[in-house]
Amino acid sequence: MNRRDLFRTTFAAGAATALSATRVQGANDRIRFGLIGSGGRGREDWTTFLKQPEVDPVAVCDVYGPFREKGIALTEGRARGLKDFRRLLDRNDIDALIVATPDHWHALITIAACEAGKDVYCEKPLSLAVAEGRQMVQAARKHNRVVQTGSQQRSGAHYAQAVKLIQDGGIGQVHRISAGFQRNIYPGLKPTEMAAGISPEFDYDMWLGPAPKRPFDPFRCIYNFRWFWDYSGGQMTNWGAHHLDIARWIAGMEAPTEVAGFGGRYALTDGGETPDVQQVTYRFGKVVVTWTASEVAEGKPFTLDVFGTKGMLTLLRGGFQVFPEVKAKQPLMEPLQVKGADLNVQHARNFLDCLKTRQKPSADVEEGHRTATMCHLGNISTRLGRSLNWDAAKEQVIGDSEANQMLARPYRSPWRLT
Ligand SMILES: NC(=O)c1ccc[n+]([C@@H]2O[C@H](COP(=O)([O-])OP(=O)(O)OC[C@H]3O[C@@H](n4cnc5c(N)ncnc54)[C@H](O)[C@@H]3O)[C@@H](O)[C@H]2O)c1
Incomplete structure (x- = not known):
């Protein structure tokens, strides 16, 4: 074919x-x-x-x-x-x-x-x-x-406002951005559909498409596909794709030059594969970006904190807030709080x-590709257990053929990309 x-x-x-x-x-x-x-x-x-x-x-x-x-x-x-x-x-x-x-x-x-x-x-x-x-x-x-x-x-107006404020030097020089998603779902999740067995209304072969053939398992399909490498990349590509996208926008670069990831599926017992604990560090010139994800201890659920020499800006879907640094009891800038509006509507309108x-x-699509690349590199580094040096122009990991092989996925016949 x-x-x-x-x-x-x-x-x-x-x-x-x-x-x-x-x-x-x-x-x-x-x-x-x-x-x-x-x-x-x-x-x-x-x-x-x-x-x-x-x-x-x-x-x-x-x-x-x-x-x-x-x-x-x-x-x-x-x-x-x-x-x-x-x-x-x-x-x-x-x-x-x-x-x-x-x-x-x-x-x-x-x-x-x-x-x-x-x-x-x-x-x-x-x-x-x-x-x-x-x-x-x-x-x-x-x-x-x-x-x-x-x-x-x-497309969020308050995201654009925060990024401009930061890039204009509003919180001073930025050298660190901390992004994350934390919750506690221990011991794990359950199938959301077809728990009693495959439905005649489900075309499993067409659901799998280019992914490897495997016996039907309801936990691998609807919604929970996220936790399997054949179909997705865990919280890194689920929530990381959102927050690291903004971190990359703030850093003002196409891609990181170095990536070091740690973690694994250490605690959950639901059969998923992707990490339930993960920490990835990226170098963007003189900005260090970190991704912290946990499925087994909540702490602060969502984080996108940008640290500048004059203040810290915390940026979330509901809005952003600036907390001034204080020196000799004097705040280095004015505090600021801005509310967000419906992001889905703004994005559809755009x-x-x-x-x-x-x-x-x-x-x-190019921005989506660059951000997905950032996520995939974090996962590749975590899975291989070593840091990667990234050549963004060539879209290749420098001197690591095993990592480079993981930049593509084999497709199950007859599906192919080119
Ligand atoms: N932007 C966001 O905030 C956001 C939020 C949630 C999910 N997502 C993304 O949306 C996507 C779907 O996630 P979900 O939670 O809705 O998953 P889901 O499992 O609930 O829905 C996916 C649907 O696609 C169908 N499907 C699978 N293969 C198909 C095919 N070949 N042709 C037609 N339909 C097919 C499935 O049957 C299922 O109904 C994921 O990529 C996820 O990352 C984005």
Whole structure:
């Protein structure tokens, strides 16, 4: 089976590209949407987009029937249900797609969608592996598609305000950023669906797609795929993809030069594979960024703390706050507190506006790729138990062939990227 057979990207779909681009130019025009992956986050995205005036829901695709039906119900029956995403790509009446499948499908579907002339809102983490992300960027550029990574913090006005304040020297010189996610779920999580056995409404082979064939296990599928290397990268690519994205934005660099990770699945007994305790340190020039994750001791749940010579800024979804450093009982700056607004709406609006202007969105595919790369490097270093030196221009680990092999993932036949 060649690539064309796999995706059946027809000339008609290609011709629709120009048509789609023209029809979204008018300010009042409708934009015809499809949803691929109608699970927890897919339905959340769908709900947000459906509230926007120009969004016209056409199709909902999921390999699990009950979730597909829930996605259709959100449209009050306006969208039709499809089981195979390739049938959405074949359709000329869809301009844009939301891809909210598990991570191991993001690259394949996004690239095929770009080839079929669709614009894409692809959930974070953009990729499962570094090599995939680079190919996603190339596909978006080659086919002139708008590809937004679903990192909604990137569109938050208060995030942009905080980043500008920091980059303008508002908290002095910044040399340390501490990001993290901590909770206590000991002894672990349980399957969320199909605990009693596989449902006839679930196409398991199509759920696996390019991932290795394994006997069905409900804990590996819906929601909990996050804790298995075949499909995802644990909390590092789950919450790390959000907070490290902002840390990288603040640092103002494409990538770190050095990465050192520690941790493992030490305590949880639920059968997952990804670390339940992890600490990763990144060098960004003269800024040290750390990622601290724990699934077995809560402490402070979310952290994104930026330390400057004049003050510390703590930046979260609800807003940011600046705490001045004090010297000789004198604060070195004014304290400040700013509230945030709904990030999902701001991010959806940014994507929709870019569909009309054809400008790069706030979490453009290249930004999503760079941040996913940062996460993947943290995991590779943790798994190999050694630090890595990263050549960002070549997208290669310097002098470490074993680490470089982990920058790509083998695909199960007949799925392939190129
Ligand atoms: N931006 C955010 O804040 C945020 C929040 C949660 C999840 N996410 C991301 O969203 C993605 C989905 O996470 P989730 O929690 O919704 O998982 P989920 O398991 O609840 O949903 C994924 C859905 O995709 C479906 N699916 C799998 N393969 C498919 C295929 N080939 N075609 C069509 N549908 C397919 C599954 O059946 C399932 O319904 C992940 O990448 C996750 O990182 C982002």
